[in-house]
Amino acid sequence: MSRRALIAAAGAALLSLALPVAASAHAVLERTVPSQGVDLREQPGEVAFYFDEPVEASFQAVRVYDSSGEQVQGDEVFRPGGESKAVAVHLDPDLPDGSYTATYRVISADSHPVSGGFVFSIGKPSSRAESVASLLSADSSGKVTSTAFWADRWLGYLAIAVGVGGALFLFAVWRPALLASASGDPGWVGAGDAFLARAGLMIGVAAAIGLLASLLAIPLEGASAAGISFWRALEPSNLSEVIDTRFGTLMLVRAAAWLCFAAVLAVAMSRRRLPSLRLAELGASGVAPNRVSPTLTLLGAVALATILATPALAGHASTQDPTAVLLPADLIHVLAMSVWVGGLALLIFALPAATRRLAPASRTELLLACLSRFSRYALAAVIALAVTGTVQAVIEIGRFGALIDTGFGRAVLIKVVLLAVLIGFGAANRRRLIPALRRLADGRQTPGRIGVVLRRNLRLEVALVTVVLAVAAALVSYPPPSESADGPVSGRTTVGPAVLEYTVDPAEVGENQLHLYLFDAEDGSQYTAAREVSARLTDPAADIGPLEVDLRKAGPGHYVSPQAGFGVADDWTVDVTVRTSKFSEDEASFEVPIR
Structure with a gap:
């Protein structure tokens, strides 16, 4: 790949990578019944909120308060006219004249809570009415829960990246690189085993974190949606309400997929059915590739594909038009991110365990083989991120000015800057370090100073990637400008x-x-x-x-x-x-x- 082509791909990525993994827009309130601020002569029978997309209506979604702060609505939330985009509640009969405050707290299609409210009056308005903001604030789960939810999403993204990307690295990069570099020296068997032990540990830890993050997301969603504490959200009735939502169901599916993948990984590790080397059969010399189990590979692939699909299915890509474009774009976006991040993680944390078992010249050969192959996949990932990010950005961002004057846009710019640095490191590796390694390998020399620079660059890339994923996890709290500017x-x-x-x-x-x-x-x-x-x-x-x-x-x-x-x-x-x-x-x- 020429320098000009690499710069063009990086530039395209910078214009579009601003979109977070499974970027989240929020439901927008379109109208209310009765209207906001209206003074009624007679009491209405119900209060209803109508949104621009389907919403989940659990967790006491609609509440109506009188001027003293007492609730005056019935217990059951219902859908007026069977409309999935609306929620309503019946009012208590024979309400006295005065001002009333109606609030809503629903779950948007992206699985995040949306809240608001309005004031209306029956007969003569009261001298005092409850503030919408104060009522919603009183029912808020607090900063600790929202911060914990952000951390949970971040860990979930990181687990997907390392788990999916690490598994793909084993088969697409590590196996061909090892077979291309290995000589008949039995020391290569030890190098392969050392790499697998470290890589298996990393991917196993990612699976455990992914499982825990998926399960913790259920009570955290309940606390955030209902405006209650995390400990109250652990009550069976509250957990049941979350599990009945699309988000809760998907988190259970993701947790089950992580559990299945962890079991497959454990069996494959114990039976030596992962890409590595073994001593040749009796009567032959040298080394031979491990036998990889097709059954275990298929089971693991199904589990990882399920995990990979959940961010898109839990977000707007599965509900927002055009779904036929957004859903595959989101899936490819997450896959490309995983290829990049998972590969970096194994290069910096697992590959050194293998190179330490080899002679100095062999280290250079293995390092070159891995980096050359990974560089091609990383470039493809950047292009995929650029294309899918552009599709999502056109739909979600809407206008250039929104990058400056909205919270979503400013967070996006932070991510762009971080990604610019990441792409710069990748370009430097491909342009300078890989050719330098190739010259060293041709001369049977050790990596030396080039290896030191490469390790430093990879460590910085991994650190920046974790920050990028943290920004992506935080971005879901901001509605994209195209959504936030649509409607009241x-x-x-x-x-x-x-x-x-x-x-x-x-x-x-x-x-x-x-x-x-x-x-x-x-x-x-x-x-x-x-x-x-x-x-x-x-x-x-x-x-x-x-x-x-x-x-x-x-x-x-x-x-x-x-x-x-x-x-x-x-x-x-x-x-x-x-x-x-x-x-x-x-x-x-x-x-x-x-x-």
């Missing part, structure tokens, strides 16, 4: 002594409903000290505005504009001013992506 936009900020909750619906070009809710920052009551509330719309990029918004008071602490006009698709700024006296006012701003 809501959020929360502070303005002086008050908390401002806002909703822009439907966040599209044209007329939108703008709802502003003010709550006292100390006790959560509706903030009524405002004498005047005003809002202005600005599009800095297009030099539009500020445009005054016609705000009307809809209730205590509630202001609405039914026709807030956003003229172009862009990222708009909404500036809100709350005047509490003739000489005192507070200001706050928030961003609204209009599509």
Whole structure:
């Protein structure tokens, strides 16, 4: 491969590798019944939330609170009209007049919890209403659980990479490299056994970590989805609810596949049925390849294929259109990542165990044979990552500006930088170190300084890969811009002594409903000290505005504009001013992506 072709492939990869393994978008709330901020004359029979994709509805998905914080909904969550994209709950009969806060906490198609809510009133609004943010915060599982869930995903990704990639390395790189390099010296048998012992240990540890991470993901999902502690999530009833979801079922399947693979690996190791060498049969001289069991190989391949498929099946690739494109792209993406990461891991941690058993010149030959073969597979993996990442990025990222102005985009840029360094190491190895090793092998010389540089590069690559996988595990907490900008936009900020909750619906070009809710920052009551509330719309990029918004008071602490006009698709700024006296006012701003 020429230097120009390698640079082109690396450049393509850098433009597309930003997408995490099984990147996750989140369900977006499209509408509610009753509408957000509405003042009703009569009590509705139910409260319903409608989303843009199917959602899981366990874990007390919908709750409705009165102004004192008491729940006033029935026990059973149901699907209005049998619609998989909606969840609803019946209200208690004969509710008194006042303000009510409805919240939802559902599982998106990517298996991650999505939450939110709104306030509505029956008859005369209450002087105080529970804040959506405070209610959801009270039901949150906390930072410890979310951090543990991130670590669990990271370990799960790492286990897949080392387990799948390591097994492929054994058959696609190690076996042909060993057979091409080995002479009749019986010392090669010891080198092969040393490599297999170290590689088998690494892959076995990966299987154990993968099994544990899969099982731990079930209660962690329950805690995160239901807003409860990890220990409460271990209760049989909560575990059962998670297992009944698609995510829980897939985690059990993945755990079973890891267990099957670990058993196959143990049998193959004990019976010497993995790629290595043995002494030749009686009457012959030298060494011969081990006999590899076709049955064990097939069982292991089925188990690893199952493991490899679970990230895509647990994410949006299996539910988001076009599924026929996204699902295979995601599978190839995970496979390519595994080839790269698993191969690096065995090169740095298992190969030295083999080379230490060989004469200096033979070390160079084996090192060259392994690196030459792995380099070809690594280049193919980079190209596969580039193509599949481009497909996913076009669908999920949507626009270049989102790389800068969204949390998802900024995390993506971190991953791009790390991957750029990784590809740089790979290019240096292929361009300089492998030719240098070839010259040393031709002269029957030891690796020497080249070997030291190579080990340093490989160690740095492995360290960076673990960080890249950690970023990929963290990325699932961010909705991609194409999803987060589709549908109503809501959020929360502070303005002086008050908390401002806002909703822009439907966040599209044209007329939108703008709802502003003010709550006292100390006790959560509706903030009524405002004498005047005003809002202005600005599009800095297009030099539009500020445009005054016609705000009307809809209730205590509630202001609405039914026709807030956003003229172009862009990222708009909404500036809100709350005047509490003739000489005192507070200001706050928030961003609204209009599509």
